Amino acid sequence: MARRAGLEISLDIFERRDFSTVGPGGCNMCGGIISESLVQTLATEGINLPPTVVERGIDSYVLHMDEGSVHIETPLHEKRIGSVHRGAGPRGLREKKWGSFDGHLLDLAVGNGANLIRGRVDEIVLSDGKPTLGVKGGEASSYDLLTVATGVNTSTLKIIENLGIPYRSPKTTATYISEYYIGNDLVEKTLGSSMHVFLLAMDRVEFAAIIPKGDFISVCILGHGIDDKVFHSFLGHPSVRTCFPEGWAPPPDHCHCAPRMNVRGAVQPYGDRIVFIGDAGASRLYKDGIGAAYRTAKAAANTAVFEGISSAAFKKHYAPACRRLEFDNSIGKAVFLVTKELQRRGFERRAVLTMTAKEQLKASGRRMSTVLWDTFTGSSSYREIFIRSLHPFFLGTLFRELAAALVSRADGWTVPSPKKSPPAEVSQ
Amino acid sequence: MESGALGKTYEPGEVIVRQGEVGDCMFVIQSGRVEVVHTGDGREVQLAIRGEGDFFGEMSVFEREVRMATVRALDPVRVLTVDKKNLLKRFREDPSLAFRIVENMSHRIRELSERVASAGTTE
Ligand SMILES: Cc1cc2nc3c(=O)[nH]c(=O)nc-3n(C[C@H](O)[C@H](O)[C@H](O)COP(=O)(O)OP(=O)(O)OC[C@H]3O[C@@H](n4cnc5c(N)ncnc54)[C@H](O)[C@@H]3O)c2cc1C
Numbered sequence: 001m002a003r004r005a006g007l008e009i010s011l012d013i014f015e016r017r018d019f020s021t022v023g024p025g026g027c028n029m030c031g032g033i034i035s036e037s038l039v040q041t042l043a044t045e046g047i048n049l050p051p052t053v054v055e056r057g058i059d060s061y062v063l064h065m066d067e068g069s070v071h072i073e074t075p076l077h078e079k080r081i082g083s084v085h086r087g088a089g090p091r092g093l094r095e096k097k098w099g100s101f102d103g104h105l106l107d108l109a110v111g112n113g114a115n116l117i118r119g120r121v122d123e124i125v126l127s128d129g130k131p132t133l134g135v136k137g138g139e140a141s142s143y144d145l146l147t148v149a150t151g152v153n154t155s156t157l158k159i160i161e162n163l164g165i166p167y168r169s170p171k172t173t174a175t176y177i178s179e180y181y182i183g184n185d186l187v188e189k190t191l192g193s194s195m196h197v198f199l200l201a202m203d204r205v206e207f208a209a210i211i212p213k214g215d216f217i218s219v220c221i222l223g224h225g226i227d228d229k230v231f232h233s234f235l236g237h238p239s240v241r242t243c244f245p246e247g248w249a250p251p252p253d254h255c256h257c258a259p260r261m262n263v264r265g266a267v268q269p270y271g272d273r274i275v276f277i278g279d280a281g282a283s284r285l286y287k288d289g290i291g292a293a294y295r296t297a298k299a300a301a302n303t304a305v306f307e308g309i310s311s312a313a314f315k316k317h318y319a320p321a322c323r324r325l326e327f328d329n330s331i332g333k334a335v336f337l338v339t340k341e342l343q344r345r346g347f348e349r350r351a352v353l354t355m356t357a358k359e360q361l362k363a364s365g366r367r368m369s370t371v372l373w374d375t376f377t378g379s380s381s382y383r384e385i386f387i388r389s390l391h392p393f394f395l396g397t398l399f400r401e402l403a404a405a406l407v408s409r410a411d412g413w414t415v416p417s418p419k420k421s422p423p424a425e426v427s428q
Numbered sequence: 429m430e431s432g433a434l435g436k437t438y439e440p441g442e443v444i445v446r447q448g449e450v451g452d453c454m455f456v457i458q459s460g461r462v463e464v465v466h467t468g469d470g471r472e473v474q475l476a477i478r479g480e481g482d483f484f485g486e487m488s489v490f491e492r493e494v495r496m497a498t499v500r501a502l503d504p505v506r507v508l509t510v511d512k513k514n515l516l517k518r519f520r521e522d523p524s525l526a527f528r529i530v531e532n533m534s535h536r537i538r539e540l541s542e543r544v545a546s547a548g549t550t551e
C-alpha cells in the first residue's frame with residue numbers, strides 16, 4: 001500500500017519464534033481455522049494459501065449437541081475454509097508435510113522488503129517521543145512508528161503499560177488446545193473435510209471444536225476457567241467420542257497448551273507513534289481472530305500511510321475499526337447467551353437440530369443453517385446474524401419446532417436427516 | 429497435500445462462467461489455466477488466457493450486467509469463488525482492498541488498447 005502511495009518505508013519485524021521449529025517453540029497456539037471471509041479477502045489481496053500450508057480444506061460443519069448431530073454444508077459446496085498449523089507442527093510430528101502458516105506470511109513479508117529481526121523484544125522505551133526497541137544482547141534502535149502485534153500470550157504488554165501511555169491490555173480468558181496424531185487416512189475417515197463443533201450442556205464450556213488438520217486432530221475448548229478436568233470430561237462425552245477412531249484413547253504424551261484469548265479489547269490501542277493491532281488491540285469474540293488481526297492491521301496501515309502516525313490520527317481513523325469489532329462482540333455475547341440457553345434444555349436442542357436437518361434437505365430457505373454457519377465460521381458479523389435471526393420466517397419455524405419438540409417424547413428421538421455426521425467406524 | 433487445496437476443481441473444457449449469465453461473484457485461480465472466450469455471430473473468439481493468481485469475473489462485482497464472456501478450464505484448474513456481498517462489505521471497511529482489482533483492470537484496459545492500436549496499424 002505504501003508502495004502504491006509512493007511512500008518509501010523501511011520495516012523491521014521482530015519475531016521471537018522460529019516457525020520452522022516443531023512443537024510449542026514454533027507455534028502461536030490457536031485452532032488454526034482460516035475463516036471463509038479471510039480466505040476470500042486474502043485471495044483478493046493476492047495472497048493465495050497453497051496446499052503446502054493449508055492442511056485441510058473445509059467445506060462443511062457438523063454440529064453436535066447432546067441429542068444428536070447435524071451436518072451443515074457450505075452453500076457453494078466449495079472448500080473455502082482452511083485448517084493450518086501456525087508453526088511447523090505439533091510435538092509428535094512424524095513427517096513434515098506442510099509448512100507453517102505464520103512462517104508462510106512472514107516469508108511473504110520478507111519477500112516484499114521487510115527486514116526480519118529474530119529475537120525477543122525485552123526493552124521498550126520512549127526516547128524523545130520515539131519508540132526505541134531492543135532485543136536481548138542486541139543494540140536498541142529507534143523508530144518512527146511502533147506497531148505492537150504481540151498477541152496476548154506475552155508479558156511484553158506489561159512493559160508497554162508501564163510506558164506511561166493510557167493503553168491497557170485486553171481482558172482475556174484461558175482456553176485449552178490438544179493435538180492428537182492419528183494419521184491423514186484416519187483423519188479423512190473420521191472427520192472428512194468437516195469441522196466439528198459442539199454445543200453441549202457442560203459447565204464452563206462455551207464452545208468447543210474438533211478440527212481435522214493434516215495427520216492431526218486438534219481439539220479446542222473455549223469457555224471460562226477450562227482446566228484439565230473439564231477437558232477430559234469433554235473428551236469422554238459420547239458425541240465427542242464419535243469424532244475419534246473406535247477404541248482410541250488420548251496418548252499420555254501429546255502436544256497441548258492453554259493459551260489466553262482476547263474477550264474484551266484493549267483500552268486506547270494507540271498513542272503517538274504507537275498502535276496495537278490484532279489480539280493486543282481488538283479481536284472478534286470466539287471466532288476469526290486471525291481475520292480480525294488482518295482487519296486491524298489493514299486499518300492501522302491505512303491510517304499510517306494516508307493520515308499520519310499521531311495519536312489524533314489513530315483516534316480518528318483507527319479507533320473506529322476497533323470500536324466496530326467491540327460493538328459487534330457485545331452483540332456476539334448476546335448471541336452466545338441465547339446459544340447457551342439452547343444448550344440447556346433437551347427439547348430446545350432437539351428443535352434446533354430438527355430445524356437444521358430439515359433445511360439441509362432443501363436447496364433454499366436454510367435460515368437456521370445459515371445462522372449457525374455464520375456463527376461458527378466468522379463469515380458474517382454477529383450483528384448480521386442477530387438481524388437474520390429476527391426474521392419472522394426464522395422465528396415462526398423455530399417456534400413451531402420448539403412446540404413440536406416440547407410435546408414429543410425425548411426417548412428414541414433421532415435427528416431427521418439422511419446425512420448424519422460421518423460415523424467413526426474405523427479402529428486404529 | 430491435495431487435502432489442503434482450497435476452492436473447487438474443474439476439468440479441462442469445463443465451463444466455470446457462462447456468457448450471458450447473471451453473476452454475483454468473482455473468481456481467483458489457485459492453480460491451472462483458464463481461457464476467456466466471447467461468442468458473437470456464432471463465432472468464438474479467445475480473449476485471454478489466465479493463470480495462477482489471476483482473477484476473472486470481477487466485472488460482476490461492480491456492474492449489474494450479465495457476464496460478457498465464457499470462462500473455460502484449459503487444464504485441471506482450481507478456482508476460489510469470492511462472493512460479491514462479502515467483497516463489497518470489505519471494500520466499505522477497507523477501500524484499499526479494491527486497489528489490486530482496479531490495478532488489474534487498468535492493466536487489462538492498457539493491454540486491450542495496445543491490441544486495438546496494433547490491429548489498426550496492421551490494417
Ligand atoms: C484456543 C484458541 C483457538 C483459536 N482458534 C482460532 C481459529 O481457529 N481461527 C482464528 O482465526 N483465530 C483463532 N484464535 C484466535 C487467534 O489465535 C488470535 O486472534 C490471533 O492469533 C491473533 O493474532 P496476533 O498476530 O494478534 O497475535 P499472535 O498470533 O499471538 O502473534 C503474536 C506474535 O508476536 C510474537 N511476539 C510476542 N511478544 C514478542 C516479543 N516480545 N518479541 C518478539 N516477538 C514477540 C509472538 O512470537 C507471535 O509470533 C484462537 C485462539 C485461541 C486461544
